[in-house]
Amino acid sequence: MTAFSLSGSERQILSGARCVGKADPNEQLEVIVILRRQADAALSGLIDKLNRNEQVAHLTREQFAQKFGAAAQDIAKVEHFAKQHGLHVVSENAASASVILSGTVAQCNAAFNVDLERCTYSYQHRQKTHQGSYRGRTGVLEIPTELKDIVTAVLGLDNRPQARSHFRFRPPFHPAAQGSDVSYTPLQVASLYNFPGNSGAGQCIALIELGGGYQASDLQTYFSGLGITAPTVTAIAVGTGKNQPTGDANSADGEVMLDIEVAGAIASKANIAVYFSPNTDAGFISAVNTAIHDAQNKPSVISISWGGPESSWTQQAMQAFNQTLQAAAAMGVTVCVASGDSGSSDGVSGGSNNVDFPASSPYVLACGGTSLHASAKAITSEVVWNDGAQGGAGGGGVSAVFALPVWQQNLTVTTESGIKSPLTKRGVPDVAGDADPATGYAVRVDGTDTVIGGTSAVAPLWAALVACINSARSGAGSDTKGTSVGFINPKLYQQQAAFHDITQGNNGNFNAEPGWDACTGLGSPDGTKVLSSII
Template sequence: MVTKHPLPGSERHVEKGTKVIGQCDPAERIEVFVMLRRQQQAQFDALMSRIAADDPSVKPLSREALAKDYGAAPEDIAKVRAFAGAHGLAVVREDPSARTVVLGGTIAQFESAFEVKLERYQHHVAGPFRGRTGTISVPDDLHGIVEAVLGLDNRPQARPYFRIRPPFVPARARQVSYTPPQLASLYQFPQGDGAGQCVGIIELGGGYNASDLKTYFASLGVSEPTVTAVGVDQAGNQPSGDPNGPDGEVTLDIEIVGAIVPRAAIAVYFTQNSDAGFIDAVSRAVHDTANKPSVISISWGAPESVWTGQSMQALNSVLQSAAALGVTICVASGDSGSSDGSGGGDQVDFPASSPYVLACGGTHLTTSGSSITSEVVWNDGDLGGASGGGVSTAFPVPAWQQGLSATSTGGGSQPLSGRGVPDVAGDASPLTGYEVLVDGAQTVVGGTSAVAPLWAALIARINAAKGQPAGFVNAKLYKAPGVCNDITQGSNGSFAAAPGWDACTGLGSPNGEKVAAAL
């Protein structure tokens, strides 16, 4: 008799505002991806500790070395194959380096294999999706081997963090806008065009029009970068024609990166908006041996409470692999202040809260000529958005944040009880936003979504000048006081800006030359 074990962290509940609307078609075919444990986990953890401590003797692993030493064991993959065979499931794809096996089959086959019931749900905001409640079960011989089973449900997981400037703003609000090269200059980015680098961009929907990019880069007088769309899990570059939808995010990310590092290659990984899609796209980017991005920009996320334990763990594990490979990952910290739009108390956004990424918060910028005259926390009030930031309840305080405190709006400060978010910041208010061209329309956009590609472009310039990747940058930045413009005014709800690190803007906005010197 086969004993079944609940998979830790796979528990799903019926969310508020969600109801069951019917059964799934048992003959419908779906794909599910299974993530396996890492070989030599203890050795890998020791390597991660040395990276977090900024040990200068640690060199980035090659993708081949990571696969060989810390990928999935061949015998573990064989066990998943045998399990698939026993349940009539097909093995669609195996990637030992990414520790994933993708299985294909009918809903009835997957229900039986993992002892779940899949139903059709409707959510008042997210719309219809396939979902489940309770836990996923795995048999004895996969117990302890399988870390996550993703894709049984396909509910929308994340949201993009860009905000188009509203057409009507209060008369007193002074509106200005900047091109990405102007911001690079204001933030004193070192000279460079990113030649020889590849920047990866993760997108959960939407697309870009080549004609928009051509027109935009020509209007700035910069050469048009090479942009490659990489389809993940049957997704691809599919512009909807709606600049307020995901197209706005996709185009914003490409235009900011391309305008600042026009000679860097840009690889855009398109996937479905589900936890399985999100994790698979990041994994494909990190392990991509064709494009080999040295920097990855992610402008999507969701409050920590929205993620299951297994999906958060699975994505964090991919982000760890990126750090080991020397790939820098820049992530938007969210646009809804200290609550992260969760509707209940303070929360931080994931994947920004992963200790293996550079979390990017937002500021409101005031300039005169070619210099910054003031910079405060981005907070445009209830309707306008604010820099995401706070303290993680999922991840402990990393080595490089030991001894830091979060200052609260009411005065007083508390030592960090978990990973503090964000690490750094940059211009994010739509009132001082970025000039972009989306679906044929000139528009001004803000949001922490713009800050992640801004920092990614800075890192790409630094990598190109240095001829090697900066890799995991957090420890170095926290050790180098003064590399960022310290933001000391404003709040994002529960947290206030303060001298040094704070839970609104992190260490501050970039002084590109000083960041380059520190890295």
């Protein structure tokens, strides 16, 4: 059988890791095979209209599956390939254009011509050392030539941790440039940003989580303390993921609780669906796919507070993920993503410019960070969040992967030294909100009341705003009644007056400036103006 190298599948060993031996040949694993979609040209045409902000009817989940799902004959060819190599077909999903296969390491080595190994790693994140091991590979994957135009990605052979959460606890220092520490409840932040008065009734907000968990008793205590009824929160297991709180607030529990409490406080009448999945590229994409195609909970907005530098992803994984996010746009699902907490370098050693993915996808609303100060229920100052070498800073910059969207044309980017140049590829972020831990959010994690910041808080903040807008649209005129705002970016870039323009500060190598910038995007929201501009 003639083999074909799968484009974009090349892997390198994880930075800071070392391989310590062959993977157990009898170890069982699952891989996700991503397939091409039907009528790809028609889907591209629909997306082009959305990018130009033309009036387009969103597809239902059923319509999308029928028009753009994987073809039955393509799925059959993958099943035949699996049978030839003794792999078991766990599931197939035409809507998400994916087939899950299971088998042993030995079978997968032979099927994809790889040599899976055991690797150990150690890295620093949020001033904490993280150690572990993963099943890894180097080089490219191979597939039969008969599948070369059908299969676009094979994920799950390598199960290294793919993403990091973007939250930070209030540090034990006071940023001298930004005054004394303060904290806000999510309701206070929403009030300062003039969010509309409704609370997301009739909507479902999806939260993507790659670890950790929540305790229902903590949520009840927290929302009771705010004087509001706790929203309905449902945990949804994806693969081997599940709601599994660790009891350590500095673990992924902090992320999970922050997301639920910010989104749930502001959009308290919305249902909150929390999708738990393993922290791998396959697990991450599976969680988002599950949320987008969830015909039971039907989320209209998704919040993602996890990601990693573009350079840490394989091209096949990024393109498969981007395909998933494109599907969300076609179905009218808004996806809000944290832009990262490590400034213009995104934590990559050497200080070069890097942006975080999936925030850099052109089909998401990338959410950057500010430092917010207020007095007498009004904003007194708002600048770029940047705590310097000791702390974090809002992620932002220019993608090395994704082309310049039509709605970002004619924008410029300004370096910290003041050099201005045209934006030539996808710029990050699109919008911003309070993210500085020193002006952070009062939340409850693992039985403890604490203050957390990071762009992780901004994604659910914007998701809650979108849910409130969608709820308001349900009672609007015939042109919008019952429809979600969906892919919101092209609309927002025409509504600069709906934002607080952030013009002071930098995130490392980029400066804030009037209008869009690579630190805070269009700025922080005036929620009522955002609503009125797109209702």
